[in-house]
Amino acid sequence: MTLKDNIQKLAQAYHPEIVALRRHIHQNPELSFEEHETGKYVAAQLQEWGIAHQTGVAGTGVVALIEGKNPGKNTVALRADMDALPIIEANEVPYKSQNPGVMHACGHDVHTASLLGAAKILQETRQDWEGSVKLIFQPAEERLPGGASLMIKEGVLQNPSPTAIAGQHVHPPLAAGKVGFRPGRYMGSCDELYITITGKGGHGAMPQDCVDPILLAAHMITALQQIVSRNNDPTIPTVLTFGKINSTGGATNIIPKEVKIEGTFRTMDETWRKEAHRRMKYMAEHLIEGMGGKIDFFIDVGYPCLLNDEALTLRMRESAEDYLGVENVVDLPVRLTAEDFSYYSQEMPACFYRLGTGNVERGITSPVHSDTFDIDEEALKVGAGLMAWLAVRELELTAS
Numbered sequence: 001m002t003l004k005d006n007i008q009k010l011a012q013a014y015h016p017e018i019v020a021l022r023r024h025i026h027q028n029p030e031l032s033f034e035e036h037e038t039g040k041y042v043a044a045q046l047q048e049w050g051i052a053h054q055t056g057v058a059g060t061g062v063v064a065l066i067e068g069k070n071p072g073k074n075t076v077a078l079r080a081d082m083d084a085l086p087i088i089e090a091n092e093v094p095y096k097s098q099n100p101g102v103m104h105a106c107g108h109d110v111h112t113a114s115l116l117g118a119a120k121i122l123q124e125t126r127q128d129w130e131g132s133v134k135l136i137f138q139p140a141e142e143r144l145p146g147g148a149s150l151m152i153k154e155g156v157l158q159n160p161s162p163t164a165i166a167g168q169h170v171h172p173p174l175a176a177g178k179v180g181f182r183p184g185r186y187m188g189s190c191d192e193l194y195i196t197i198t199g200k201g202g203h204g205a206m207p208q209d210c211v212d213p214i215l216l217a218a219h220m221i222t223a224l225q226q227i228v229s230r231n232n233d234p235t236i237p238t239v240l241t242f243g244k245i246n247s248t249g250g251a252t253n254i255i256p257k258e259v260k261i262e263g264t265f266r267t268m269d270e271t272w273r274k275e276a277h278r279r280m281k282y283m284a285e286h287l288i289e290g291m292g293g294k295i296d297f298f299i300d301v302g303y304p305c306l307l308n309d310e311a312l313t314l315r316m317r318e319s320a321e322d323y324l325g326v327e328n329v330v331d332l333p334v335r336l337t338a339e340d341f342s343y344y345s346q347e348m349p350a351c352f353y354r355l356g357t358g359n360v361e362r363g364i365t366s367p368v369h370s371d372t373f374d375i376d377e378e379a380l381k382v383g384a385g386l387m388a389w390l391a392v393r394e395l396e397l398t399a400s
Contacts, residue, residue: 003128004323004389010121011385017120018380021045022113023095029084029102029109032143035060038082038112042137045116049123053135058150062137065160066122068129074398076391077134077162079148079341080115081108081141090371105373107170110357110383112137114168117384122391131395134162144192144302146340157347163398164312166351166390167341168383172367174330174356176376179320179386181353182332183313187306188237188266189273190338191299195220195284198294201249201257211292213259214247219291220284221261227279238267238276239336266336268305277301306342309349312394316351319393323386351390355383 001009030038039060046053046064053064060082089096089103097103104110115135122133136156140147157165174180197220199211221242232238242263250256265280267273281297288295321329332354344350357375358364366372 003125003392006125007121007385007389010124011381014117014120015381018113018117018384019377021116022109022380025109025112026095026104027098029097029099029104031086031102032083032140033059035082035139042112042116046119049120051119051123057156058139058147058154060139061147061151063156064119064135066126066133068126068131070130071132074131074395075134075160075162076394077136077165078115078118078387078391079136079138079165079167080111081138082112083108083140083142085142085369087371091374105370106368110170110375111168114380114383114387118387121384121388129392129395130399132160133391141340144300146303146343148340148343152343152347164349164394165344166316168353168355168387170357170368170375171354172358172365174354175358176356176379177382178328178330178356179353179382180330180332181313181317183308183310185268185334186308186352187339187342188268188336189305190302191265192302193263193265194298194300195261196296197259197288199257202255204253204255207255210255212255213293216288216291216293217245217259217261220287223283223287224280227276231279232272236267236269236272237334237336240265266338270305303338303340304342304346306339306352307345308351312349313351315394315397316390319390320386323389355379
């Protein structure tokens, strides 16, 4: 039996256990930086399987190392995130969230269970491959500054230092049993904009005595869209969206004193990102001040662009085709959603791919971040087995 055949066999055999792991995690979700019980649960599984690990990394993170033959030859890392979202689950399933107001609506329960399954497979087959595999169970993907950035600061990419890292994310539009890859630019950076415009309030019938911050805000929002439409290289995907505008006071006949605006800026080029920040602040400040108002323009700089290393991603795609069949591996489009896996991609060759979890016939189609999100649990066979295969295959392909 080949190593690939054995991994596929073990993924099938361990599937009921991996489903149980996922359901336990789904029932007991924890918010970002609060994954205390989840971290303990992960550590307990690793302990049971005899896998060396470290707890308390970046607060609640867990890092494990599985050594094959010649463990110092090379190291590849696999990553899963563990946090949930502040959403009330609407699904009526046996494994429904038992933590009111918190739900694994982004599939991190799937990611964690899949990496645990991969860990068990790798531990059982460790005499059949060379090198080491580092397993990163990461907190707080959903909240700035991102658990990935904190784990990197605490040395997760050292001792030993992996030469490549892979991560996966659930993808409801893709059927269970399939996966998707995209080399190069894949996901956007994510910055949050918090703007306060201050004018002079007064009676709505006498605007000449006021400085209307609502009017100023309207001019500013329209003007800032020109940063994208007239200053950006059109080959660089970029979006500027304002999702919230609130005034202090105000009524049909009252001009308020202050308006607060919140939005997001996303792009896929770090140089342009910094330039856009400068242009947005300059334009907004001079426009508002020129119209008689005052402005506080704060950019909360978030996750960087996610860049899938071309060579690594092509190798891993070919490995996935070998494992699943060419017909079950698809191309992914660029997307401007963000992921803190991007921090790893800024440090080393990285590959972030999508795990199909949908099943149209069974009505499993709800998107992530919705209160009815769920998965076809057949996806966990691929989630665990493919991660294990990608790691050992990469170790083999890059052996020197």
